[in-house]
Amino acid sequence: MFWASWRLQRTETLIAAGILALIAALLVPTGLNMASAYHHDGLSACLGQNPSDACDQAVHGFAARFDGLKNLLAWLTLVPGVIGVLFAAPFILELENGTTRLAWTQSITRRRWITNKLAIIVAAALVAAVVMTLLMAWWHAPLVRLDGRMENSIYDAEGVVPIGYTLFALGLALAVGVVWRRTVPAVIVGFVGYFAVRIFFDTWLRQRIVSPVTATWLDQPSPGARGAGPNLDHAWVISQGPSDKLGHALSLTASPCVRSLGSHSQAVSGDCLAQHGGGYMHAVYEPASRFWTLQGVETGIFAGAALAMILFAAWWTHQRAA
Amino acid sequence: MTEHAAVEAVGLGKRYGSKWALRDCSLEIPSGSVTALVGPNGAGKTTLLQLAVGLSRPSAGSVSVLGHSPLTDARSLLPRVGFVAQEHPLYRGFTVSDTLKLGRKLNPSWDEGVALARIEHLGLPLGQKVGQLSGGQQAQIALTLALAKRPEVLLLDEPVASLDPLARREFLQSVMEAVAETGMTVILSSHIVADLERVCDHLVILSQARTQLVGPIDEIVASHRLLTGPRTDPASVERVHDVIRESHTERQTTLLVRANGHVYDSNWQLHEVDLEEIVLAYLGYGGPNGTGRASSREAVA
Amino acid sequence: MIEFHLDARSGVPTYLQLVQQVRQAVRLGILRPGDQLPTVKEVVSALAINPNTVLKAYRELDLAGLVEGRRGVGTFVSSELTPSPPDGVKELRSALQRWVGRARAAGLDDENMAALFADTVRPPAASRAA
Numbered sequence: 001m002f003w004a005s006w007r008l009q010r011t012e013t014l015i016a017a018g019i020l021a022l023i024a025a026l027l028v029p030t031g032l033n034m035a036s037a038y039h040h041d042g043l044s045a046c047l048g049q050n051p052s053d054a055c056d057q058a059v060h061g062f063a064a065r066f067d068g069l070k071n072l073l074a075w076l077t078l079v080p081g082v083i084g085v086l087f088a089a090p091f092i093l094e095l096e097n098g099t100t101r102l103a104w105t106q107s108i109t110r111r112r113w114i115t116n117k118l119a120i121i122v123a124a125a126l127v128a129a130v131v132m133t134l135l136m137a138w139w140h141a142p143l144v145r146l147d148g149r150m151e152n153s154i155y156d157a158e159g160v161v162p163i164g165y166t167l168f169a170l171g172l173a174l175a176v177g178v179v180w181r182r183t184v185p186a187v188i189v190g191f192v193g194y195f196a197v198r199i200f201f202d203t204w205l206r207q208r209i210v211s212p213v214t215a216t217w218l219d220q221p222s223p224g225a226r227g228a229g230p231n232l233d234h235a236w237v238i239s240q241g242p243s244d245k246l247g248h249a250l251s252l253t254a255s256p257c258v259r260s261l262g263s264h265s266q267a268v269s270g271d272c273l274a275q276h277g278g279g280y281m282h283a284v285y286e287p288a289s290r291f292w293t294l295q296g297v298e299t300g301i302f303a304g305a306a307l308a309m310i311l312f313a314a315w316w317t318h319q320r321a322a
Numbered sequence: 323m324t325e326h327a328a329v330e331a332v333g334l335g336k337r338y339g340s341k342w343a344l345r346d347c348s349l350e351i352p353s354g355s356v357t358a359l360v361g362p363n364g365a366g367k368t369t370l371l372q373l374a375v376g377l378s379r380p381s382a383g384s385v386s387v388l389g390h391s392p393l394t395d396a397r398s399l400l401p402r403v404g405f406v407a408q409e410h411p412l413y414r415g416f417t418v419s420d421t422l423k424l425g426r427k428l429n430p431s432w433d434e435g436v437a438l439a440r441i442e443h444l445g446l447p448l449g450q451k452v453g454q455l456s457g458g459q460q461a462q463i464a465l466t467l468a469l470a471k472r473p474e475v476l477l478l479d480e481p482v483a484s485l486d487p488l489a490r491r492e493f494l495q496s497v498m499e500a501v502a503e504t505g506m507t508v509i510l511s512s513h514i515v516a517d518l519e520r521v522c523d524h525l526v527i528l529s530q531a532r533t534q535l536v537g538p539i540d541e542i543v544a545s546h547r548l549l550t551g552p553r554t555d556p557a558s559v560e561r562v563h564d565v566i567r568e569s570h571t572e573r574q575t576t577l578l579v580r581a582n583g584h585v586y587d588s589n590w591q592l593h594e595v596d597l598e599e600i601v602l603a604y605l606g607y608g609g610p611n612g613t614g615r616a617s618s619r620e621a622v623a
Numbered sequence: 624m625i626e627f628h629l630d631a632r633s634g635v636p637t638y639l640q641l642v643q644q645v646r647q648a649v650r651l652g653i654l655r656p657g658d659q660l661p662t663v664k665e666v667v668s669a670l671a672i673n674p675n676t677v678l679k680a681y682r683e684l685d686l687a688g689l690v691e692g693r694r695g696v697g698t699f700v701s702s703e704l705t706p707s708p709p710d711g712v713k714e715l716r717s718a719l720q721r722w723v724g725r726a727r728a729a730g731l732d733d734e735n736m737a738a739l740f741a742d743t744v745r746p747p748a749a750s751r752a753a
Binding site (some may be wrong): 354355491501502505516519520575594596 | 634636637663664671672675
């Protein structure tokens, strides 16, 4: 039966391969360029807690050069959604066209047809997701060495979450499609649903999965000395700012300790702040060490939902008349 | 359950929501017969065929094909049952040879020789995409898929409905040739009666989700008569025979009856009735001035 | 070899039409003793009719002694066939001519004569009001 499934999936598979090829065509040259710039600028020596001024400049220069591209590539987080719904399409199309009346009256049972098809679809989606993740991880490598991979746009493309995303989009399109039996609407709903859930996750839910770490510390207790703050290197900083001793955020705009130096610059007197109960910094963050925990939970949620929806689609298709 | 029945239904029914698409259907289709399943659109023909092939689950009663349940015994039964759904669904993007390959891969009892011989005999180009073929050619491909697995029972749902007269004739010719070769049982549904008499030897009339008449066509045609005579109350006839349809003008009464034995009343002139008229009468058509009596009838003989 | 045709509108059952066409062919000498009739498959291909119908026709012809089936080979016109005696036909023809003369004298036109004939020839069960 595998030939039949492949043949019916052929167009969508080729489209998905085409999309990945296009992405590769974009990523490979730029990635190589960025990797060579990283080495050329000697940035590997600039990692760590106490960079020299020269390093600072080099890093900022590097970031300025590739930030634009990095932000542009953040849009590739939509690709798992596209691939997911793409692979769902042929399955729904069979229901819409009524070719199931042909497929289910050959000599294989309905159950076997459904199982077989879904297995191939899921496998194909997995392969595509893994390929994409590897590509993106390779591209991001220099940036990850500098800034870690907890930042949203990088995090979304690393580790295992893209697999969860792809399967989720696939499952959603399938679940909608087998009930509605219209391919184009199901694909659209699947993608829009994917988009909405991703935004919800990225902006609200992700930071609530595992309670973030909070820290309050004295900022620059003596002139020239560094504050005894936490290591925010490579962490996902959810919020950070001046606060009082208890961690309540302080607004500097109304503070009497702010002196205007001109139209756009201000100076803050540390002693003055300390006198008024301020002078602390407060941060809410997820440390880099939590990368795999967060990845695991997020992937689990997306993949778990995907599994439920795919099983529903299988069950529904099996129960309903042709 | 008799051994020689290819398809048997007992109290079979199917409901969609609150609407019954088929109800109280009990019939036996003898092995080796070619049965016409006639009735207007929405009468339950497609429902019955889909229940027989396992595409649908009964809401009431049961159906068995070759002695087996099409749902629980699907694995062993499907290779023995050929089915062509309404509008002969095919994968339009496939070529003819792709379609045959699909048949070969999905059917363990596939006979490639039969398939290729048919395609060659029909002059269908193997490399052509199915979507580009004519309706008649597509119907023939769908039929090839069903025949090449050498089924014992062949179910055809309105196979010639959208075909031109030549394509219709060629399609039925193919089916008849296959029957001559293998002696398989055929059930074909249609809402056009005209073609069926030369091709079918059995009849099932469905109307409003119920079977109206079931039996061999010879006996049905032989036992139904049109009675014409002076205007009168059909009561005396009704005591002995089944009046299927009655119509009256000022001076004349016309009755279509299923005779139980001879009609001895000398008031009536007897005429033979052709199959189409019989079917129409059972479908409730009352004639220009008449009233039909659409109600369930028992099987003939 | 005989070629069958079918008149779907004649009201005569298909198998009976085949029987009649074989009888006619034998009468006219188109089919001679020992000739093979078309196989069931050939007739089915040509006319798109139910094979059982052909079998029924051939069975009836076999029972009437007109043809004989040879297993595995086919159906053949019977070698022992007695043609209808020419005398009988001649006599029937002159009787018919006399009858036609009488009918015309009685005022029947061609159509009425044909109707009367058809009514009389019809199988007894259908039109008898016994």
